[in-house]
Structures are given as structure tokens and as C-alpha cells.
Amino acid sequence: LAKTTQPISMDSYEGQEVNITCSHNNIATNDYITWYQQFPSQGPRFIIQGYKTKVTNEVASLFIPADRKSSTLSLPRVSLSDTAVYYCLVGDTGRRALTFGSGTRLQVQP
Amino acid sequence: GAVVSQHPSRVICKSGTSVKIECRSLDFQATTMFWYRQFPKQSLMLMATSNEGSKATYEQGVEKDKFLINHASLTLSTLTVTSAHPEDSSFYICSAWSGTSGGHQETQYFGPGTRLLVL
Numbered sequence: 001l002a003k004t005t006q007p008i009s010m011d012s013y014e015g016q017e018v019n020i021t022c023s024h025n026n027i028a029t030n031d032y033i034t035w036y037q038q039f040p041s042q043g044p045r046f047i048i049q050g051y052k053t054k055v056t057n058e059v060a061s062l063f064i065p066a067d068r069k070s071s072t073l074s075l076p077r078v079s080l081s082d083t084a085v086y087y088c089l090v091g092d093t094g095r096r097a098l099t100f101g102s103g104t105r106l107q108v109q110p
Numbered sequence: 111g112a113v114v115s116q117h118p119s120r121v122i123c124k125s126g127t128s129v130k131i132e133c134r135s136l137d138f139q140a141t142t143m144f145w146y147r148q149f150p151k152q153s154l155m156l157m158a159t160s161n162e163g164s165k166a167t168y169e170q171g172v173e174k175d176k177f178l179i180n181h182a183s184l185t186l187s188t189l190t191v192t193s194a195h196p197e198d199s200s201f202y203i204c205s206a207w208s209g210t211s212g213g214h215q216e217t218q219y220f221g222p223g224t225r226l227l228v229l
Contacts, residue, residue, distance in 0.1 A: 034217055043114075043203045043220035044154070087153075097144050098205075098218060100154040 004088045009105040018075040020104050022088030025069045033064060033071045036087045038103070044087060048073070083108045112138050112214040114206050116221035123194055124229055131189045131224045133204030138214055139184035140206035145177075148201040148223075160187045194228045201225055 005023040012018045024033070032051050036044035048055055050062040050071070061074040075082060085103040113136040123129050133143055141162045146154040158179050159167040166179035178190040187206075191198055203223040208214045 032217075036220070041201065041223065041225065043116075043205075043223045046215065046217055046219060049215060049217050097156045097159055099156070100146075102153055 003099075004090055004101045006086075006088050006101065006104045008102060009107065011107050011109065012078055013109050014079055015077050018078050018082075018106060018108075020073045020075075020086055020088075020106070021070060022073070023070045024088070024090045027068050027090050028092075030092050031090045032092070033062065033068075034089045034091070034098070035060070035062065035073045036089065038085045038087065047086075078106075078108045080108050080110060082106065112136075112206075112208045112219040114204065114219045114221040116202075116204055116224050118224060119222065120225040120227075122227045122229065125195050126193055128190055128192045129194055129226060131191075131202055131204075131226075133187045133189070133206070133221050135185045135206045135208075135219075138206075138208050140187075141184060141209065142207045143181060143187040144205045144207075144218070145179060145187075145189050146203045146205065148203060154203060157189075191226065194226070196228045199226055199228045 032049055034049040035047040037047050038044045048060050048062045050064050052064050055062045063072040085105050087100055087103040089098045091098050115134045117132045121129055143160040145157045147157050148154045156169050157172045160179045160181040162181045162184050168174045176192055181187040201223050205218045205220040207218050
């Protein structure tokens with residue numbers, strides 16, 4: 001399973017755009033990149049998934065360069081409710097168990 | 111997205127008793143479910159992979175006789191913590207792989223978790 005590296009924590013203010021970058025140098029050809037959000041005492045919530053280039057949904061955008069060795073989760077105009085831990089995972093579309101790293105703890109301040 | 115439920119959401123039990131946690135996929139069929147454990151301020155750790163109709167696959171260090179997993183149908187997996195002890199107190203989270211059924215994004219969806227406290 002490809003290992004991921006992401007910042008331990010990030011701080012932001014309401015209304016700002018937040019970009020969280022994840023490194024996955026050993027990503028395999030069949031691997032997708034998936035991001036989850038977790039609030040305290042809750043299960044992770046699926047945010048977005050992509051394979052290459054750019055993916056956008058109503059919540060976030062995911063940018064993946066051509067070499068796929070990294071990816072960037074972009075959260076537009078964050079609010080206080082976006083304070084959470086964000087996990088970047090790499091795997092075979094979820095068919096296999098996911099290996100969670102330490103995640104990025106995002107703190108949004110007013 | 112697809113919905114996965116867990117029951118109970120929290121449970122308190124005495125040391126030595128057994129506790130059963132249910133994980134259900136509500137709007138899709140899941141041939142594969144996963145069980146994770148999360149201690150405070152830590153990340154999720156995979157305990158086992160549950161496949162419908164077959165024995166679960168446990169991660170190294172997880173006692174299969176202590177954490178019994180049953181995946182009897184395509185929408186239900188259960189985790190039974192047998193003879194629970196205080197060190198088993200944790201947050202237990204299940205997930206289910208949606209596959210291509212139900213028109214959902216093909217990925218893993220997580221339940222809300224079950225907080226277990228063993229006194």
C-alpha cells in the first residue's frame with residue numbers, strides 16, 4: 001500500500017481557501033486518491049476521490065499532477081465547521097482496506 | 111453518498127462481559143466490510159476485513175478469538191468483543207465498500223462509530 005505524507009496541522013481563518021497537500025511517491029497504477037474528513041467522535045466522511053488531473057464536487061476540489069506522486073485537496077472559503085482532521089488515502093478504489101496516516105488537523109478560526 | 115449505520119452508538123459494560131456491535135449498509139450491498147479501532151488523538155487502525163459468507167481476515171496483533179466478526183448478509187456485519195476488559199475501551203468504526211451498486215461513488219463509506227467503555 002502506498003504510504004502518504006501530509007502536514008500534521010494547519011490553521012486558517014473563515015472565508016479563506018485552504019489547500020492541503022499529500023505526498024504519495026509510491027502510488028500504484030491501480031490506486032485512486034481519496035480524502036476523508038473526520039470530526040471528533042464520528043466516523044470519517046468521504047469528501048472526494050480522483051485518479052488524475054482535477055476533480056471537483058460541491059464540497060471540494062482535488063488536484064492531481066501528471067506524475068500522481070502528490071495531490072492537493074482544496075477547500076474553498078472554509079468556515080468554523082470545517083475544523084476537523086483530513087485524511088489522504090491511496091488505494092484500489094476502496095476494494096481493499098485503507099491505511100490511515102496521521103491526517104491533517106485543520107483549525108479554522110473566526 | 112452511501113449510508114452506513116452502526117448500533118449501538120455507545121455502550122458501557124462491565125469487565126468480562128461481551129458486547130456486540132452491528133454495522134449495516136443501508137442503501138447498498140457490501141460484500142466487504144472493514145472494522146477499525148481508534149484511540150483518543152490517534153488515527154484509525156484496521157482490525158479486520160469482513161467478507162460476506164466467509165471468515166474474516168484479521169490484522170497482525172488482533173486476537174480473532176476475542177474480536178469475533180460475522181458477515182452473514184450483504185448488508186450486515188457484526189463485531190463481538192468477548193470478555194471485554196478496560197483496555198478494550200475505544201472507538202470502533204466500520205466501513206463498507208460500495209462497489210458499483212446503488213449508483214454511489216465507488217469507495218469506502220464509514221459508519222458513525224461506536225464508543226465502548228469497559229469498566
